[in-house]
Amino acid sequence: MASKTVNQALSPAALARKKRALQARLSPDQKIYLAKRQTASFGMNLITFLLIIGLCFVILYPFIQLVPTVLSAVEDLGNPNVIWIPEKFSTVSFQAAARMTMPEGIMTMVKSLGFALVIMAIQVFISTMTGYTMARVKYRFSGLLFVLVALCFLVPRQSLLLAQYIYFNHFDALGILRIFGVEWNLINQPATLYMMALLGFGVNQSLFVLIFSQFFKNIPRELEEAALIDGCGFYRTYFRIMLPNAVPAIVTVAILAFVWNYGDTYYTRYFDPTGPYMASKLATTFIDANKVTLLERVRVWYGVPVTSDMTFDALKQAGILIFLAPLLVLYLFAQRWLVENLESSGLVG
Amino acid sequence: MKPIRIGYSTQRKLLGFTFLIPFLLGFLMFFALPLVNTVVYSFNFITVDDMGVMKLDPVGVQNYIDLFTVEVSTQSQQILRVLVDENTNMLVNMPLITLFSLFLALLANRQFRGRSIVRMIFFLPIILGLDVVTDMLTLTTGSEGVVAGGGLFAQSLVVRLLVRYTSIPTMYLTPIIQFVENIFSIISRSGVQTLVFLAALQSISPSMYEVAKIEGATAYETFWKVTIPSILHILLFVVIYTIVDLFLTSQIAQEAYSFAFEKNKIGIGSALSVVYILNVLLVLGLFLLLTRKAVSKHGK
Numbered sequence: 171m172a173s174k175t176v177n178q179a180l181s182p183a184a185l186a187r188k189k190r191a192l193q194a195r196l197s198p199d200q201k202i203y204l205a206k207r208q209t210a211s212f213g214m215n216l217i218t219f220l221l222i223i224g225l226c227f228v229i230l231y232p233f234i235q236l237v238p239t240v241l242s243a244v245e246d247l248g249n250p251n252v253i254w255i256p257e258k259f260s261t262v263s264f265q266a267a268a269r270m271t272m273p274e275g276i277m278t279m280v281k282s283l284g285f286a287l288v289i290m291a292i293q294v295f296i297s298t299m300t301g302y303t304m305a306r307v308k309y310r311f312s313g314l315l316f317v318l319v320a321l322c323f324l325v326p327r328q329s330l331l332l333a334q335y336i337y338f339n340h341f342d343a344l345g346i347l348r349i350f351g352v353e354w355n356l357i358n359q360p361a362t363l364y365m366m367a368l369l370g371f372g373v374n375q376s377l378f379v380l381i382f383s384q385f386f387k388n389i390p391r392e393l394e395e396a397a398l399i400d401g402c403g404f405y406r407t408y409f410r411i412m413l414p415n416a417v418p419a420i421v422t423v424a425i426l427a428f429v430w431n432y433g434d435t436y437y438t439r440y441f442d443p444t445g446p447y448m449a450s451k452l453a454t455t456f457i458d459a460n461k462v463t464l465l466e467r468v469r470v471w472y473g474v475p476v477t478s479d480m481t482f483d484a485l486k487q488a489g490i491l492i493f494l495a496p497l498l499v500l501y502l503f504a505q506r507w508l509v510e511n512l513e514s515s516g517l518v519g
Numbered sequence: 520m521k522p523i524r525i526g527y528s529t530q531r532k533l534l535g536f537t538f539l540i541p542f543l544l545g546f547l548m549f550f551a552l553p554l555v556n557t558v559v560y561s562f563n564f565i566t567v568d569d570m571g572v573m574k575l576d577p578v579g580v581q582n583y584i585d586l587f588t589v590e591v592s593t594q595s596q597q598i599l600r601v602l603v604d605e606n607t608n609m610l611v612n613m614p615l616i617t618l619f620s621l622f623l624a625l626l627a628n629r630q631f632r633g634r635s636i637v638r639m640i641f642f643l644p645i646i647l648g649l650d651v652v653t654d655m656l657t658l659t660t661g662s663e664g665v666v667a668g669g670g671l672f673a674q675s676l677v678v679r680l681l682v683r684y685t686s687i688p689t690m691y692l693t694p695i696i697q698f699v700e701n702i703f704s705i706i707s708r709s710g711v712q713t714l715v716f717l718a719a720l721q722s723i724s725p726s727m728y729e730v731a732k733i734e735g736a737t738a739y740e741t742f743w744k745v746t747i748p749s750i751l752h753i754l755l756f757v758v759i760y761t762i763v764d765l766f767l768t769s770q771i772a773q774e775a776y777s778f779a780f781e782k783n784k785i786g787i788g789s790a791l792s793v794v795y796i797l798n799v800l801l802v803l804g805l806f807l808l809l810t811r812k813a814v815s816k817h818g819k
Contacts, residue, residue, distance in 0.1 A: 226641075308532075324759075324803060325800075329557070337552060433646075
């Protein structure tokens with residue numbers, strides 16, 4: 171570090187002079203060693219560079235490949251002369267996909283994003299609380315608690331969906347509602363999804379609890395003790411001291427929670443199938459059983475003479491791009507925090 | 520009257536418990552109860568009348584016997600076949616995904632210009648790996664189940680050269696070609712793992728590397744003696760996460776859904792769910808058993 175600052179202070183010309191003077195004093199062996207080192211490091215860098223470029227390309231390739239398909243005119247699809255640049259540009263696939271997946275226009279997407287945002291906030295709020303108590307309050311059942319949370323993470327959630335579905339059909343809140351002689355049907359209610367997040371069982375929420383509990387374990391105990399001496403109670407210590415310190419972990423978890431909730435198709439499709447969720451809309455619209463109807467609609471709406479399986483694929487891909495667009499835009503802004511906070515996010519315990 | 524005095528630690532426990540209440544309630548309602556119900560349903564023949572009221576007829580283990588002898592999957596395969604396929608699939612993909620994400624993280628951890636852009640692209644699979652996205656990218660045209668971008672490598676110049684002019688037996692070549700063909704499905708499942716690995720790599724203290732350098736360790740030695748031991752417990756977490764994630768997206772879940780909702784065989788669907796849970800826990804248990812030694816030696 172120190173030598174770097176000295177070098178910066180010198181002018182480039184002086185630096186080059188100094189370097190030459192140094193090199194003149196080297197023995198032939200040292201020169202060979204230096205040359206070897208330089209070649210090796212150059213080779214290494216070149217290989218790394220090529221690898222990185224290659225990997226980036228592989229990750230992005232499916233999406234680069236989408237562009238010509240969704241942008242070309244529907245009649246043009248399958249034309250063997252077209253690989254990258256469509257002969258006729260058209261946005262018919264986009265328009266059709268947008269009309270099919272967003273029945274309320276752009277509001278469907280806004281609602282879907284809003285839903286993900288609210289659920290994300292609930293999940294973070296609840297998971298931090300649970301994680302904090304798990305990490306910082308010693309109970310006799312603390313070990314068991316950890317095992318239970320881990321079990322919730324390990325048991326695949328689909329395996330319980332059926333029983334949950336039946337339970338929600340006749341929801342009695344552990345028998346409390348039955349005392350009053352009522353039963354709720356919670357299927358087709360958005361409230362069900364909010365309730366699940368509120369009680370710690372949203373999408374992958376047990377994983378978030380585990381992350382936060384690892385994170386809070388690593389925060390120095392002195393912080394809490396100082397707060398106690400200064401007269402903070404349990405809640406105040408948590409909300410004023412611990413939570414602000416957990417921001418890096420919160421950012422990481424929030425990004426993951428948002429992405430997963432926006433993309434969730436299981437809970438939304440089972441418990442609120444009629445709700446405005448882009449992901450489940452996509453998953454239920456573009457299935458093979460719907461192919462004929464969808465293609466017919468494209469023909470009628472846009473006066474396209476012939477449609478084929480290629481058109482269906484183009485619709486699907488346009489749908490995916492529409493679905494991903496807000497995520498990608500958000501990601502562009504959020505990834506900065508994701509990367510910057512990584513070191514202190516406590517993802518690693 | 521004497522005021523009731525509560526000690527500090529008891530008070531803390533009580534107040535802390537209020538933070539646990541949501542999770543515990545949720546655990547009872549959304550996890551424990553459905554889990555018990557699933558097991559109960561799996562031992563019953565279930566009929567639902569017009570009012571939506573369920574009737575349970577105990578049939579013992581008949582559902583399980585039917586599941587493996589009579590019933591077939593949506594693709595008309597034996598259920599046992601589906602289970603075996605999914606487990607093999609998992610065993611093949613799990614090490615590939617783990618190694619691949621470790622590799623990505625190691626690359627992203629190096630110092631070079633434009634690192635932030637590369638990291639951004641490397642984390643992109645977090646978004647691209649969403650089930651909806653990977654499902655939608657499966658094209659209808661072309662051979663079945665080809666993800667966009669697949670089928671390219673098999674016809675490429677490199678492969679033709681390899682097959683024609685080198686004497687590598689096809690036995691070894693085919694799995695490699697298949698791996699490269701499937702690279703997108705591996706990439707799309709490796710987003711979170713890369714993130715976790717990168718966080719782990721960055722938390723290794725630089726002084727460790729300094730010591731290794733001064734002691735004259737080569738890059739190879741440094742990797743095996745410093746990097747790997749430092750991230751061993753994270754490696755374990757990543758492997759567990761990958762197993763869970765692979766099982767989450769496996770076909771077994773689809774089958775259970777189709778039994779319960781499309782074929783109206785709730786009992787059989789529940790039996791499959793129970794088998795599914797046991798399968799996941801068994802694989803994880805075996806894995807933990809096998810790695811226990813290595814981890815207790817190096818891990819924290």
